[in-house]
Amino acid sequence: MAERSAIHRIKELDDERAKIFDQAKEEALQKATQAVADLNALGLNYQLSVINAKGDGKKLKKATAKSK
Secondary structure (H helix, E strand, O other), X not given: OXXXXXXXHHHHHHHHHHHHHHHHHHHHHHHHHHHHHHHHHOOOOEEEEEEEOOXXXXXXXXXXXXXX
């Protein structure tokens, strides 16, 4: 009985962690978007991009600001 409870608790914690991670990612994306907008307001031409890699050993998502 205690084992099921522990497994259930781990699943709850995993769900909570995923929600917190998504919130942190959204907050960071908002800050990055604002930073790029500030650079563009200075006359620089920056762009925020997301690169998705599928199973090739690269990071799954990477956001970068690139100068054109």
